Amino acid sequence: MTDRRRFLRNLGLAASGAFLAGCNRISQSESGSRVLESAEWLTQRVQRILSPSTALAREFTEADISPVFRPNGSIMPQTALYQSLMKNQFRDYRLGVEGLVDRPGEFSIDQLRALGERTQITRHDCVEGWSAIGKWQGTPLGALLAHVGVKDSARYVMFHCFDEWGADTPYYESIDITEARHPQTLLAHSLNGAPLPVANGAPLRLRVERQLGYKHAKYLRSIEVVSSFEDIGDGKGGYWEDNGYEWYAGI
Amino acid sequence: METTRENTSPARTTRLVYRHRWPLRVMHWINVLCLTILLMSGLQIFNAHPSLSLGQANNDNTAWLAMGARTDAQGVPHGVTRIFGHMIDTDGLLGTSTVNGRQTVRGFPAWATLPGPQWLSMGRRWHFFFAWLFVINGLAYVGWSLATRHLQRDLAPTGDDWRGFGRSILDHLKFRHPKGQAALRYNILQKLAYLGVVFVLGGGIVLMGLAMSPRMDAVLGWMVDLVGGRQSARSWHFLIACGFVVFVLIHVFEVIVTGVFNQLRGMITGWFRIDEDDKP
Numbered sequence: 001m002t003d004r005r006r007f008l009r010n011l012g013l014a015a016s017g018a019f020l021a022g023c024n025r026i027s028q029s030e031s032g033s034r035v036l037e038s039a040e041w042l043t044q045r046v047q048r049i050l051s052p053s054t055a056l057a058r059e060f061t062e063a064d065i066s067p068v069f070r071p072n073g074s075i076m077p078q079t080a081l082y083q084s085l086m087k088n089q090f091r092d093y094r095l096g097v098e099g100l101v102d103r104p105g106e107f108s109i110d111q112l113r114a115l116g117e118r119t120q121i122t123r124h125d126c127v128e129g130w131s132a133i134g135k136w137q138g139t140p141l142g143a144l145l146a147h148v149g150v151k152d153s154a155r156y157v158m159f160h161c162f163d164e165w166g167a168d169t170p171y172y173e174s175i176d177i178t179e180a181r182h183p184q185t186l187l188a189h190s191l192n193g194a195p196l197p198v199a200n201g202a203p204l205r206l207r208v209e210r211q212l213g214y215k216h217a218k219y220l221r222s223i224e225v226v227s228s229f230e231d232i233g234d235g236k237g238g239y240w241e242d243n244g245y246e247w248y249a250g251i
Numbered sequence: 252m253e254t255t256r257e258n259t260s261p262a263r264t265t266r267l268v269y270r271h272r273w274p275l276r277v278m279h280w281i282n283v284l285c286l287t288i289l290l291m292s293g294l295q296i297f298n299a300h301p302s303l304s305l306g307q308a309n310n311d312n313t314a315w316l317a318m319g320a321r322t323d324a325q326g327v328p329h330g331v332t333r334i335f336g337h338m339i340d341t342d343g344l345l346g347t348s349t350v351n352g353r354q355t356v357r358g359f360p361a362w363a364t365l366p367g368p369q370w371l372s373m374g375r376r377w378h379f380f381f382a383w384l385f386v387i388n389g390l391a392y393v394g395w396s397l398a399t400r401h402l403q404r405d406l407a408p409t410g411d412d413w414r415g416f417g418r419s420i421l422d423h424l425k426f427r428h429p430k431g432q433a434a435l436r437y438n439i440l441q442k443l444a445y446l447g448v449v450f451v452l453g454g455g456i457v458l459m460g461l462a463m464s465p466r467m468d469a470v471l472g473w474m475v476d477l478v479g480g481r482q483s484a485r486s487w488h489f490l491i492a493c494g495f496v497v498f499v500l501i502h503v504f505e506v507i508v509t510g511v512f513n514q515l516r517g518m519i520t521g522w523f524r525i526d527e528d529d530k531p
Contacts, residue, residue: 004512020367023288027366027373036376039383047466055469066308123307123481125465127371129300131308131481210466244372250466251379 037246044248051250053178057209060121065192066132069124071199074163074171077219082162090203095187096222099158102149109189109203116143120184126213127245136207138188142181145225150177154225158232159206162219165239173217174229174237174247175208184209187220212249214240264527270435271521275401278392279518285385286495288377291365293492294358295374301346301358303489307480315486318346318358328356382460389453405437406446412439428509431526444498452494459488 026032077083085093094106121135141157157180161171179185186207189196196202201218208215215238229235234242241247271279302309302317315335320328330346332339343349348360350368361367365377396402412419419439421427428434437445461467462475462484478484506514517523 008511019287020365023365023377024367027370027377033373033376036373036380039376039380042383043379047464051466051470057465057469058472058475060307064307066310068310070310123465123468125463125481127299127375129296129485132310133308210469212465240372244376246372246375251461251464 040246040248043251047250051210053182055210057122057184060123060133062121062135064133065121065135069132069134069191069200070126070130071197072126072128072213074165074218075199077161077163079162079164082219086198086202093203095204095220096160097144097148098222099225100151100154100227101145101225102151103147105148107144112139112144112187112189112204115139115147118183118186120186120207120209122184122207122209124213124216127240127249135190135192136186136188137190137193138186138204138207140183141185141187141206141223142183144187144223145177145180150225153227155227156225156229156237158224158226158229159217159220160222160224161217162221169233169239170221171217171219171239172233173206173215173239174226174232175206175211175215179208179211182208182210210250214238214245215249265524266527267522267524268435269521270517270523272399273521274395275392276518276521278388278395281384281388282392285381285388286499288365288381289385290492290496291363292374292377292381293489295364295366295369296371296378297489298358298364298369299371299374303486304482305479305486306482307475309482313482320347320356328354330356382457386457389449389457393449406442408439408442412442415439426508434509434525435523444501448495448498452491452498456488456491456495459484459491463488
């Protein structure tokens with residue numbers, strides 16, 4: 001019996017060693033991680049059925065606002081262009097709008113505000129696991145898209161940012177047109193009643209309330225309406241997506 | 252359970268009974284794989300923010316559990332865990348541990364996480380893939396158990412079970428296990444444990460996982476409120492995972508004390524050996 005026990009114990013040790021080595025190989029291999037990635041497609045499909053595209057993210061009250069809205073990722077873009085805009089309190093800031101739109105152009109914060117305003121107190125969920133509640137004020141992206149006119153071939157809205165993550169690697173993100181037109185999807189210029197602090201993405205950041213924090217691009221330089229993002233960056237639709245995170249960040 | 256193979260050896264009479272049907276065996280081992288990977292990738296995800304809070308949002312002051320490091324005068328980090336305000340020295344295990352020979356500040360150690368080194372995006376890939384397998388396998392198990400009446404016949408406690416509740420606790424404490432035909436039936440504690448794991452822990456951990464999804468929260472807000480908020484849901488998800496670990500430890504312990512080879516053969520081939528009951 002002791003021989004049997006020893007055999008079983010050794011078998012267990014060998015099996016767990018082989019298991020961990022196998023998992024490691026799957027993580028490292030292209031095809032292995034592609035199999036694991038296939039779950040993202042299923043998650044997106046099922047979540048979009050269970051939680052309709054028009055469903056609103058929960059909104060909170062003033063009393064729920066977090067004492068500190070934790071900044072994450074870039075907190076001070078170093079590019080010369082951003083630094084010069086910041087020195088002038090972003091008075092010369094213009095958001096570029098380009099791509100598959102009828103009337104491309106540049107918009108100051110005041111021009112954006114004239115298109116519409118929405119205030120919402122929402123919970124921000126970071127992919128790391130923490131949450132913070134803040135009050136956001138900004139222009140619904142849908143109002144801007146309606147103003148510039150979106151062409152029929154448009155499928156995604158890209159967000160190009162001022163902050164760089166390594167040489168010539170600006171932060172960028174993308175969402176689909178349906179998400180872009182969701183009433184809570186904002187180009188936010190204020191947090192908790194004050195102009196957006198630099199650490200939180202001044203002068204303008206995206207709010208896309210039903211997805212994780214990395215989708216909420218900060219320091220917006222321009223937005224671009226496209227039919228595909230394959231040729232942008234590494235082709236996965238965003239900086240973190242190019243680094244292994246899911247494009248669909250609803251979970 | 253009707254099929255048997257007789258084996259009459261001079262010492263004692265035993266017989267093999269076909270105990271577990273193949274779908275159940277397959278689902279059992281898929282579950283072993285899923286739980287292992289979900290636990291380890293879950294700890295990898297936990298390590299990205301190695302603390303747990305209650306409520307909707309969190310800050311460092313609201314955490315009831317937090318793993319971190321205290322740096323000593325020489326600049327060397329020492330792992331500490333704060334639980335309900337109590338500081339515990341967990342150097343080398345929680346807060347700090349060795350990764351590739353180097354002392355590293357991290358929640359759970361590399362041997363407990365998948366992947367081993369800090370790699371949140373890959374941990375998430377593993378977690379969500381096997382979460383789907385776990386959910387599909389769990390639904391298949393419940394469907395199969397209802398259709399074959401495994402649930403009604405083998406798992407639902409009977410009146411006799413409830414009346415024998417106290418005796419069953421005593422039997423477990425004394426490691427007294429039924430022999431012969433009686434060994435084929437689940438006892439009341441076993442039934443309650445299985446039902447609790449499947450419906451309370453299994454259902455609960457999936458719901459608490461979904462409660463952390465910002466997209467699902469657009470329709471599950473009421474449930475998130477019910478458990479106290481998104482960070483509370485994250486705490487519950489973790490605690491239920493601990494519940495699974497406790498169940499597995501007890502389960503494996505019971506397998507060992509009741510005959511590890513016989514139990515393993517039962518769950519691999521379906522055939523389980525029992526002592527022949529004395530003929531009346």
